[in-house]
Amino acid sequence: MGAVATGQTPQAAARAPRLRRALGGAVVPLLAAAGLAAFWLFPNDLGLMTRIAATALYVLSLDLVLGFGGIATLGQAAMFGSGAYAAGIAAVHLVNDPLVLLAVGGLAGGLVALVTGALILHARGLTLLMLTIAVVQIVQEVVNKARDLTGGSDGLSGIEPSPLFGLFRFDMFGRTSYLFALAVLLVGFLVARRIVRSPFGLACRGVKEDPLRVAALGGSPRRYLVTLYAVAGVFAGVAGALTAVTSGIVGLDSVSFSWSAEALVMLVLGGAGRLVGAVIGTVAFMTIHHVMAAIDPFHWMLFIGLFLMGTVLFLPGGIASLADRFIKGNRT
Amino acid sequence: METLFGIVVDGVTYGMILFIISVGLSVTLGLMRVVNLAHGAFAMVAGYVASYAAQGLGLPYAVGLVAAILFTVLATLPLEKLLYRRIYGSANELAQVLLTIGLTFVIVAGINYLFGPTLKRIPLPDALLGTVAIGPKSIPVHRAFVIAMGAATVLGLWWLLERTDFGIKLRAAVDDPNMAAALGIRTERLYTATFALGTGLAALGGVLGAELLPLEPYYAIRYIVLFLAVVAVGGAGNILGLAAAALALGIVDTAGKYLIPSFGEFFFYAALILILFRWPHGFFQGRAA
Numbered sequence: 001m002g003a004v005a006t007g008q009t010p011q012a013a014a015r016a017p018r019l020r021r022a023l024g025g026a027v028v029p030l031l032a033a034a035g036l037a038a039f040w041l042f043p044n045d046l047g048l049m050t051r052i053a054a055t056a057l058y059v060l061s062l063d064l065v066l067g068f069g070g071i072a073t074l075g076q077a078a079m080f081g082s083g084a085y086a087a088g089i090a091a092v093h094l095v096n097d098p099l100v101l102l103a104v105g106g107l108a109g110g111l112v113a114l115v116t117g118a119l120i121l122h123a124r125g126l127t128l129l130m131l132t133i134a135v136v137q138i139v140q141e142v143v144n145k146a147r148d149l150t151g152g153s154d155g156l157s158g159i160e161p162s163p164l165f166g167l168f169r170f171d172m173f174g175r176t177s178y179l180f181a182l183a184v185l186l187v188g189f190l191v192a193r194r195i196v197r198s199p200f201g202l203a204c205r206g207v208k209e210d211p212l213r214v215a216a217l218g219g220s221p222r223r224y225l226v227t228l229y230a231v232a233g234v235f236a237g238v239a240g241a242l243t244a245v246t247s248g249i250v251g252l253d254s255v256s257f258s259w260s261a262e263a264l265v266m267l268v269l270g271g272a273g274r275l276v277g278a279v280i281g282t283v284a285f286m287t288i289h290h291v292m293a294a295i296d297p298f299h300w301m302l303f304i305g306l307f308l309m310g311t312v313l314f315l316p317g318g319i320a321s322l323a324d325r326f327i328k329g330n331r332t
Numbered sequence: 333m334e335t336l337f338g339i340v341v342d343g344v345t346y347g348m349i350l351f352i353i354s355v356g357l358s359v360t361l362g363l364m365r366v367v368n369l370a371h372g373a374f375a376m377v378a379g380y381v382a383s384y385a386a387q388g389l390g391l392p393y394a395v396g397l398v399a400a401i402l403f404t405v406l407a408t409l410p411l412e413k414l415l416y417r418r419i420y421g422s423a424n425e426l427a428q429v430l431l432t433i434g435l436t437f438v439i440v441a442g443i444n445y446l447f448g449p450t451l452k453r454i455p456l457p458d459a460l461l462g463t464v465a466i467g468p469k470s471i472p473v474h475r476a477f478v479i480a481m482g483a484a485t486v487l488g489l490w491w492l493l494e495r496t497d498f499g500i501k502l503r504a505a506v507d508d509p510n511m512a513a514a515l516g517i518r519t520e521r522l523y524t525a526t527f528a529l530g531t532g533l534a535a536l537g538g539v540l541g542a543e544l545l546p547l548e549p550y551y552a553i554r555y556i557v558l559f560l561a562v563v564a565v566g567g568a569g570n571i572l573g574l575a576a577a578a579l580a581l582g583i584v585d586t587a588g589k590y591l592i593p594s595f596g597e598f599f600f601y602a603a604l605i606l607i608l609f610r611w612p613h614g615f616f617q618g619r620a621a
Contacts (some may be wrong), residue, residue, distance in 0.1 A: 072426050264430075
């Protein structure tokens with residue numbers, strides 16, 4: 001069971017050194033420590049770091065879909081944006097408790113994913129890719145049209161969450177926002193890991209590897225994939241709501257094709273098919289982007305383009321696989 | 333009636349442009365199983381070359397057009413050898429998407445470095461300005477020219493694929509690459525030739541369509557979704573299906589923009605979802621990519 005959960009053959013798992021397993025157990029404490037260290041080290045960059053934490057949760061949701069279900073999608077922003085707008089609209093008109101808002105966002109993301117997933121997941125390959133793009137474009141048009149609710153292309157503002165647990169105000173320095181986002185990310189990571197290691201998660205991997213065999217064993221590949229898509233939609237929706245709550249605004253770009261593509265780039269940068277890869281990739285991408293885009297957005301595109309090509313040609317597993325090679329003594 | 337006429341003319345023109353650019357994508361996808369997201373970037377490069385030839389060097393339109401196609405084909409052939417050959421027929425769509433998106437980004441940055449971020453035009457020759465009368469109505473000469481070029485491309489490709497040795501081999505390789513190779517068809521050469529053909533058509537479409545799809549560095553990213561949509565609806569590797577899909581989507585999109593402009597691209601994507609939901613392998617049963 002444990003061998004399958006780490007995605008290796010039993011023989012390889014038996015040979016894998018203890019170091020690796022120890023590292024695997026320490027991932028969450030390490031993430032928490034790194035997040036808190038960043039809190040003390042970069043007190044002036046809390047806004048950026050909050051965005052990174054929320055984005056990491058979003059990329060994590062893409063990792064669930066792509067890395068564990070094998071669904072190549074360019075439409076994950078449909079769920080992120082739905083969550084962000086649902087939370088934002090709820091905050092403006094109904095409630096302002098931050099945790100309730102996250103729940104609203106997650107519900108919206110999950111519902112959108114469930115409905116669209118049931119519609120499109122019978123397709124494969126290019127057709128599926130096109131359908132996911134079409135979904136995100138349609139959601140964007142709908143949001144753009146519903147100006148009264150969403151503010152259209154002006155964006156939605158005026159989201160003012162109440163203090164967290166009634167105790168911690170969202171201060172102007174973004175301290176509460178950052179710690180809140182970090183905590184949500186860590187909880188999300190733990191839940192995602194639980195899902196991935198559950199029998200359901202294993203079944204999804206089975207569908208990714210060989211859908212025919214899963215069907216022959218009596219499972220329904222499509223049902224697994226739709227469920228996984230909906231679950232990941234909840235994560236993306238929560239990430240969107242988290243962004244809305246901590247930044248106070250939601251824009252049309254949160255539900256765009258390019259935001260979907262960026263998530264894909266971040267995931268590949270970190271390494272798809274492993275949860276920590278999503279987090280590493282997001283941190284690396286957003287940090288480099290922040291530094292380089294300030295100079296010239298086109299230089300940034302050249303850099304990321306060369307990088308993507310290099311990754312495909314020379315490092316198919318992403319950054320996270322570098323650690324693997326190091327630990328395994330470069331057997332692959 | 334006036335509106336209907338406008339929709340048909342503009343829609344068919346738009347559809348022809350979509351067809352010319354997408355058909356190369358469709359054939360490479362059908363034959364080599366490569367989701368080539370850099371295809372739009374190739375069209376953009378040709379447009380910029382033609383624009384430079386016309387505005388920077390003062391060459392005539394036709395010369396600029398030919399030069400742009402030649403330049404683009406010659407510039408992308410090394411890419412085929414160096415990059416694309418590694419991902420042909422790869423089961424890993426993700427690797428293809430990433431490699432070609434990466435290539436697109438590099439081209440976008442390069443174009444911006446060379447030409448700057450402003451909109452570029454390809455000035456039309458006097459012969460293409462003005463209008464031409466068709467019965468009681470008249471349409472702009474440029475539109476008529478584009479439609480004629482599109483029709484010529486459809487016929488030319490049909491002749492090439494159905495009537496020539498190259499076409500027979502190509503169809504054999506699309507249907508069953510392994511068997512084709514076993515029968516002595518040199519698939520490697522065929523791939524190179526097809527890639528060049530596809531790039532050339534992208535270049536042609538990029539230059540002809542500069543009026544409808546304006547040239548700016550983000551062209552490559554902005555329109556590739558359109559081209560992919562046409563291929564998905566038409567079915568990869570199916571020329572006539574692709575022509576029908578391009579015309580249908582072009583007319584639907586134009587009609588939506590004429591009649592309910594505030595909805596933008598909504599109708600285009602709604603049509604896409606409806607069609608792909610019903611016919612997941614494309615309207616005309618191309619090969620599943």
